[in-house]
Structure formats: C-alpha cells, structure tokens
Amino acid sequence: MLAGGVVWLTQDEDAPAVRERCSARVGGESTSMSPEQAGNAATVVGISVLRGLPARAATIAIATVVQESRIENLDHGDRDSLGLFQQRPSQGWGTPAQVQDPVYATNAFYDALVEVDGYRDLPVTDAAQRVQRSGFPLAYGDHEPEARLVASTLTGYDPGGFNCRLRALDESIERGDDDSPTPTADRLRRAVAAQVTASAPRVVAESEGKVLEYRLEGEEAARLAWALAGWSVASAKVHDVTEVSVAGSRWSRERSGRGWVAAETGVPTGGVRVGDRSAAGQRPARSR
Known part of the structure; x- marks a missing residue:
C-alpha cells in the first residue's frame, strides 16, 4: 500500500475538511495514494495506453516509480538523479528539465524498456533493473502487487x-461555446493527447465549452474508454475535472466518496465525457 489513512466525507460545514485521497481497487485488494501521486500514476500508465503497450509494461513502470520516487516528481535525488524515475542527466537520460517532465521521463523509460528482449516475460524486478541499473536491483519486485x-x-x-475522493471546486467563471473549449478544457484536451489517446474530442453541446466527449473505436473501444475515464479521475485534481461519464457509469467530484455509480449517462460504449460540469452543463447534454 503506497499510503494509508481514513478519509471522512461530510456535508457539515463545521466538520474538518475532506482529506483528499485516491485508490486503486481490484476485488478485495487496494492501494491508496495522494492526488499528486495519482496524477503522476495516470501519466505513467496513460502513456503505455497511448503507445499501445501491454499492461505488463505499465506494471513495470509503476513498480519502478514507486521504488524510485514514491510516484513523486522529485527535484532531487542521489547524485544528479531527478524526477519520477530518478533518471540521471549525466547518464544520457536528458537535461534536468526534461527528466523532471513526467511525460518526457515516462516516454524515455518506455523507449528503453521496449528494447529489453522479452521484457513481458521477465520478473518485474529484472525488467526494471535492465532499464534503471539501480544499486538496489531487488527492490522493484517488492512493489509489484500495488503496481x-x-x-x-x-x-x-x-x-x-x-x-x-476530492473536495468540490469553486464555481468557474470560464465560458466557451459549442465549438470552442474553455482554457481549462483545452489544457485537458492537450494533456489527454500527450498522455492517453490521440483521438480528437468534440465540445459537448450546452456545456459552455467545459465538457469534452471522446469516441474510442475498434475492438478494444470499451476498455480504452475506461482507460481514459480512469486517467481522467486520477488526473481530476490536476485538471479541475468535476465529472467523468462512460456508458452506464458516472464519477462525480461532488459525490466522489461514492466512487463510480451506475447511471443513465447517454454516453455510448467506447465514449467518454469529461470536464467541469459544476456550473454550466447542469442541463443534460445532447448526443450527436
């Protein structure tokens, strides 16, 4: 488990503020982390999806960043090691600025990983070590379960x-239209393109430019939609996301203690709606 603690959600204005936490749960197993760590994890895993790599690559990468930085984009490390992967500029990984850019650093890691012959079949610790050349080569495998x-x-x-589980956002004063995303939505669009899918979104009608809709295609459209949806929730703190919808399910920041709930979203299989629906977008959006 990356970090622990109880999260209390309440509507009582006199009660303590919500402790923001994120978690990954499969069956009866779970691991938790801060929103900052979740945003970095979303980048690391999302880029594996964007590149069409197997889930095993993402597991290896997450185990690596848990060991190297606890999924934090560090500005320090052993000798000149920096960033999520603690890559060393002196060892040819890039400039200090580059290795502290999570997108650059993650792509650099995967560039090296895919050159490791048979990495999909290697133990996590062996695959990670062939990329990282760490002084503690056996430590990566310790983090395989949560990875x-x-x-x-x-x-x-x-x-x-x-x-x-996040605190609600203050109402945004940004306004766009059906053809132009708000600045926040446009930053979200650019982050999605760099980190999880090259699919181009449209602005959802009557959302005042705040909500984007993606349509993933192909045999794996449903899974890829959930990959984008998961990335959006994990990145919600970073990109001011208040709502994510897929076919039959919705995540809402205001009710994030409930997690994903079954809902009539109007989103088709392979589709994802993501953005800020806290002010505009109260009316049901029309499908096209």
Missing part, C-alpha cells in the same frame, strides 16, 4: 477500479 492494481485499473482492464 498491478494501479496498472490494471488505469489501463481499463478493471473498469471503475480507480477512484479519487
């Missing part, structure tokens, strides 16, 4: 297994 949970939920193989 599997995170990878399985964020790749969409265990739908609805990733949840974040």
Whole structure:
C-alpha cells in the first residue's frame, strides 16, 4: 500500500475538511495514494495506453516509480538523479528539465524498456533493473502487487477500479461555446493527447465549452474508454475535472466518496465525457 489513512466525507460545514485521497481497487485488494501521486500514476500508465503497450509494461513502470520516487516528481535525488524515475542527466537520460517532465521521463523509460528482449516475460524486478541499473536491483519486485492494481485499473482492464475522493471546486467563471473549449478544457484536451489517446474530442453541446466527449473505436473501444475515464479521475485534481461519464457509469467530484455509480449517462460504449460540469452543463447534454 503506497499510503494509508481514513478519509471522512461530510456535508457539515463545521466538520474538518475532506482529506483528499485516491485508490486503486481490484476485488478485495487496494492501494491508496495522494492526488499528486495519482496524477503522476495516470501519466505513467496513460502513456503505455497511448503507445499501445501491454499492461505488463505499465506494471513495470509503476513498480519502478514507486521504488524510485514514491510516484513523486522529485527535484532531487542521489547524485544528479531527478524526477519520477530518478533518471540521471549525466547518464544520457536528458537535461534536468526534461527528466523532471513526467511525460518526457515516462516516454524515455518506455523507449528503453521496449528494447529489453522479452521484457513481458521477465520478473518485474529484472525488467526494471535492465532499464534503471539501480544499486538496489531487488527492490522493484517488492512493489509489484500495488503496481498491478494501479496498472490494471488505469489501463481499463478493471473498469471503475480507480477512484479519487476530492473536495468540490469553486464555481468557474470560464465560458466557451459549442465549438470552442474553455482554457481549462483545452489544457485537458492537450494533456489527454500527450498522455492517453490521440483521438480528437468534440465540445459537448450546452456545456459552455467545459465538457469534452471522446469516441474510442475498434475492438478494444470499451476498455480504452475506461482507460481514459480512469486517467481522467486520477488526473481530476490536476485538471479541475468535476465529472467523468462512460456508458452506464458516472464519477462525480461532488459525490466522489461514492466512487463510480451506475447511471443513465447517454454516453455510448467506447465514449467518454469529461470536464467541469459544476456550473454550466447542469442541463443534460445532447448526443450527436
């Protein structure tokens, strides 16, 4: 378990503030983390989905960042090690700025991992060590159980297994239209394109530019939709997401203590709606 603790959600204004936490759960097993860690985990796993890599690659990568940085984008480390993967600029991983960019660092890790012959069949600790060349080569395997949970939920193989319990957002004053996303929605769009899918979204009608809809295609459309949905929940703190919907299920930030709930979302199989519906978007969005 990455971190523990009880999370209390309440509507009592005099009660203590919600302790924001995220968790990956499969069956009776779970692991929890901070929203910051969840956002980084979403990047690491999402990029494996974007690149079409197997879930095993994501498991190896998550086990690596748990060991190296506890899934935190560190600005320090042993000698010149930096970032999520504690990559060393002096060893050719990139500039200090590059290895502290989670997207760059994750792609650099996967670039090296796919060059490891038979990495899918190697023990996690061996595959990770062939990339990292760590002084503690046996430590990566210690984190395989929680890495599997995170990878399985964020790749969409265990739908609805990733949840974040977050405080509600203040009402946004941003406004767009049916053709133009708000600045926040546009930043979300660009992050999705860099981290989880190249599919282009549309702005949902009557959402004032705050909500994007994606339509994933192909035989794995349903799984990929759940991968994007899981990424969106894990990244909700970073990108000011208040609601994520897929076919038959919805996650709402205001009711995030309930996790994913069954709902008539109007979203087809392979579709995902994501964005800020806390103000505009109160009316049901029309499907096109």
